[in-house]
Amino acid sequence: MKLTIIGTGYVGLVTGACFAEVGHEVICVDNDAAKVRMLRGGGIPIYEPGLEELVNKNAASGRLTFTDSTAEGVQRSQVVFIAVPTPPQPDGSVDMSYIERVARDIAAAVTEYKIVVDKSTVPVKTGDKVAETIRRYCKAKVDLDVVSNPEFLREGFAVGDLMKPDRIVIGVRSQRPVAAMKEIYTPFQAPIIVTDINSAELIKHAANSFLALKISYINAIAAICEAAGANVQEVADGIGLDERIGRRFLNAGIGFGGSCFPKDLSAFIKIAEQIGCDFKLLKEVQRINADQMERFVKKITDTLWVLKDKTIGVLGLAFKQNTDDVRSSPAIELCQKLLKEGARLRVHDPKAMEKARAILPEGPNVTYVGDMNAVADGCDALVVATEWEEFKKLDLERAYESLAHPILFDGRNLFVPAEMEKLGWIYKSVGR
Numbered sequence: 001m002k003l004t005i006i007g008t009g010y011v012g013l014v015t016g017a018c019f020a021e022v023g024h025e026v027i028c029v030d031n032d033a034a035k036v037r038m039l040r041g042g043g044i045p046i047y048e049p050g051l052e053e054l055v056n057k058n059a060a061s062g063r064l065t066f067t068d069s070t071a072e073g074v075q076r077s078q079v080v081f082i083a084v085p086t087p088p089q090p091d092g093s094v095d096m097s098y099i100e101r102v103a104r105d106i107a108a109a110v111t112e113y114k115i116v117v118d119k120s121t122v123p124v125k126t127g128d129k130v131a132e133t134i135r136r137y138c139k140a141k142v143d144l145d146v147v148s149n150p151e152f153l154r155e156g157f158a159v160g161d162l163m164k165p166d167r168i169v170i171g172v173r174s175q176r177p178v179a180a181m182k183e184i185y186t187p188f189q190a191p192i193i194v195t196d197i198n199s200a201e202l203i204k205h206a207a208n209s210f211l212a213l214k215i216s217y218i219n220a221i222a223a224i225c226e227a228a229g230a231n232v233q234e235v236a237d238g239i240g241l242d243e244r245i246g247r248r249f250l251n252a253g254i255g256f257g258g259s260c261f262p263k264d265l266s267a268f269i270k271i272a273e274q275i276g277c278d279f280k281l282l283k284e285v286q287r288i289n290a291d292q293m294e295r296f297v298k299k300i301t302d303t304l305w306v307l308k309d310k311t312i313g314v315l316g317l318a319f320k321q322n323t324d325d326v327r328s329s330p331a332i333e334l335c336q337k338l339l340k341e342g343a344r345l346r347v348h349d350p351k352a353m354e355k356a357r358a359i360l361p362e363g364p365n366v367t368y369v370g371d372m373n374a375v376a377d378g379c380d381a382l383v384v385a386t387e388w389e390e391f392k393k394l395d396l397e398r399a400y401e402s403l404a405h406p407i408l409f410d411g412r413n414l415f416v417p418a419e420m421e422k423l424g425w426i427y428k429s430v431g432r
């Protein structure tokens with residue numbers, strides 16, 4: 001089918017590439033002309049495993065093209081996906097201006113029946129607003145259907161998640177767009193759930209909030225494990241084998257971050273408030289997440305006492321592994337807290353150093369180190385802040401020799417406590 005995706009961020013670009021990969025003809029639209037030039041030239045603005053190959057392969061075959069003209073995208077396709085940002089506002093609510101702008105652009109360009117699909121994460125009832133806006137601004141008075149089709153991909157695993165989704169959610173007002181939507185997704189061989197639009201929109205916020213809740217739950221258990229002398233990983237294994245609970249998203253650490261969970265939790269709390277519900281449970285999820293960071297910083301200050309004039313090596317800046325994304329990264333927040341205590345930092349990340357420099361500038365107190373094994377040089381202690389698999393291969397012997405004292409604060413539980421202690425490390429992790 002001919003499909004248009006408006007917005008070439010994480011969701012839009014990966015969706016476009018995967019749709020092209022299964023045989024659809026895809027036009028990706030972005031109003032940033034420089035980005036479009038970059039994509040046309042084979043450049044990829046984000047790091048996402050497997051994405052560059054997929055984009056270049058499908059661009060070369062002609063199934064994936066790029067334009068900065070919304071009108072062109074709308075006119076050439078039967079189905080138009082909206083995948084533009086919905087960033088948070090200072091009060092926790094969602095900035096809907098990008099979606100509203102796109103709705104007006106679609107209204108101006110449309111001349112015949114289209115299916116307009118919202119893929120961005122949006123508050124419940126956005127579908128109604130999009131339909132109303134297009135109707136209001138469309139001079140041609142064209143009939144069209146608005147569909148909600150939330151995306152569940154994780155950064156760092158986006159291509160895999162999109163090619164093999166757990167489920168596809170299609171929220172509709174009438175049955176008319178259902179057949180076309182099913183045709184788009186048939187190649188992905190996933191269960192398809194058809195709901196009303198409000199339910200589809202809520203599914204996305206409810207799913208992300210539940211996953212964040214799961215992480216805060218295990219982090220709360222981690223605090224109890226520390227006080228009681230138990231091991232949170234063993235507890236997570238023990239409860240996770242119960243299929244009703246499941247082991248995934250039960251890894252304790254320094255808390256969740258990224259561009260989705262913190263934002264979606266605040267938004268969901270706000271949305272609930274606006275419709276008269278006080279979602280106290282999610283406020284507690286946020287509180288536990290904030291506490292988790294404080295408890296970890298306290299662990300560092302309890303051990304090192306005064307941080308002023310001490311140098312700490314920090315492994316990890318991205319908000320999680322396999323991404324260069326540093327938006328709302330717990331690792332960056334941790335760095336900022338350590339700097340505030342007066343520490344100097346030597347930092348490293350396999351992919352996120354370039355993006356991190358913009359919010360954690362290099363200077364007398366922050367040194368970016370290209371080789372993870374050189375981070376410990378001249379440091380008083382080492383911290384693991386992001387769960388990159390490759391940190392498990394750190395040259396521990398070299399780090400042991402380089403550090404003033406062999407102290408490792410493992411905020412992601414990457415190493416095995418008994419092994420670290422056998423090697424002579426002062427090793428502090430989370431909930432173990």
Ligand code: UGA
Binds near residue numbers: 208248254320
């Ligand atoms: C999340 C959801 O997992 C996706 O399903 C959703 O589509 C996406 O948000 C979105 O709304 O676009 P993402 O933000 O890419 O995906 O990252 P996650 O893998 O969910 O991780 C989020 C944070 O939780 C990271 O900081 C990670 O380190 C942390 N985390 C994750 C834990 O602390 N423990 C865990 O067990 C799992």
